[in-house]
Amino acid sequence: MSSVDVRSPDGETTGTIELPDDVFDAPANLSLMHQVVVAQLAAARAGTHSTKNRGEVSGGGAKPYRQKGTGRARQGSTRAPQFEGGGVVHGPKPRDYSQRTPKKMKAAALRGALSDRARDGRVHVVSSFVAGDVPSTREAKDVLATLLADVERSRRILVVVDPADAMSWKSLRNVPSVHLLDTGQLNTYDVLVSDDVVFTEESLGSFLSAEATRRSRRGRGPDLTTEQVSGGAPSVAPAEGDGDVSVTLRKPSAADTAAKPAAKAAPAAADIETHPYGVGSHMALDDDSAPAGFDIKGNASSKLYHVPDSSFYDRTIAEVWFASTD
Known part of the structure; x- marks a missing residue:
């Protein structure tokens, strides 16, 4: 794990920060970075070109x-x-150039680009760009000049700041050689076209915490399952002493296990015998007559029903009676 010094606005080293290897020392996949950059530039195209046929x-x-x-x-x-002034054959029409790039590919390409800059010593960290409470472009430029004095001439500097860091935004937004981004906007293209990448201490912490969240999703998380006894249910009761909660497991008895299926089966059998097709249906009485309130005949084999005023009503032997056509 490599480390980078944290510089103050006065140019002094106030500490060091460890850079995780999986973010700042990852292998650089050139084809992957090329694909992600091409997709990003394609998505930036307006696609409003148009000709008339x-x-x-x-x-x-x-x-x-x-x-x-x-x-x-x-x-x-x-x-x-x-003809001059005529239509255009197969001319361009408005279209969408955006490509769908998976998030994992974009994250891997960004890690490769940052790792390439970090291996060359082109990743820097500052505590802040302005010492006071007033934005100062001159002071921020002096901080960058002192920070980059030991490296080759940098023509383009990428500065990553926190979105709430208004002092840095106002101090650096008019510097031609500086490209400002917040942590959520950091991307592969801007890293590759910049000679140096400068983080503020706050923005680097935010970026690494977001990267750590993504890495934890990719990896296997902690096992939070509770071991239970087969067939048992956990019961929670207050423990004696300091008021903590203890979890105890109780196995059901054989009588409880046998009583539950019997209790469920008894009403189910009665319901099926009385209401074979749910509420609103009724089996025929012992003398094949209709129960009170059930005057629609139903045939179980044909799945048809007949209302009293139909032509097949008298010729149908009811196997089940319904209260309504619903």
Whole structure:
């Protein structure tokens, strides 16, 4: 695990920060970074280009001259593609250039780009850019000049600050060689086109905490399951002493195990015998007559029912009776 010094606005080293290897010392996959950068630049395209074909150009409705007898090639419209001012053949139309790039690919490409800069000593950390409470572009530029004095000339500097750090934003937003981003906007393209990457101490902590969250999702989390006895249910009761809660497991007795299925089966069997098709249905009585309030005949084999005023009502033997057609 590599470390980087934390510089104060006065140029002094106030401490060091350990850079995790999985973020700042990961292998750089060039093809992956190229794919992610191409997708990012493609998504930035407006895609509003448009041309008119011969049907969209105004005018040209009349035939310019007669079909035969002129010695010239036949023409049907002056807005044809071969005429000046005519339509465009297969010209560009508005389209969306964005590509779907998986989040894991973008995160891996960003880690590779940051690792490449870190291995070259191009990742820096400052505690802040301004010592006082007033934004100062001159003071912020002096901090960058002191910070980058030991490296080669940097033509483009990427500064990553916290979104709530208004002092840094106002101090560096007008510097031509500085590109400002917050931690949520950090991307592979801006890292690769910049010579140096400068984090504030606060923004680096926010970025690493977000990266740690992503890594914990990829890895296997802690096992939080509670071991239970087969067939038992945990009962929670206050323990004696300091008021803590203890968890005890009780195995059900054989009588409890046998009584539960019997209690469930008894009403179920009665319901099926009385209401075979749910509420609103009833089996025929012993004399095959209709129960009170059930006057619609139903046939179990055909799954059909007949109301009293239908032509098949008298010819149907009811196997089940319904209270309504619903």
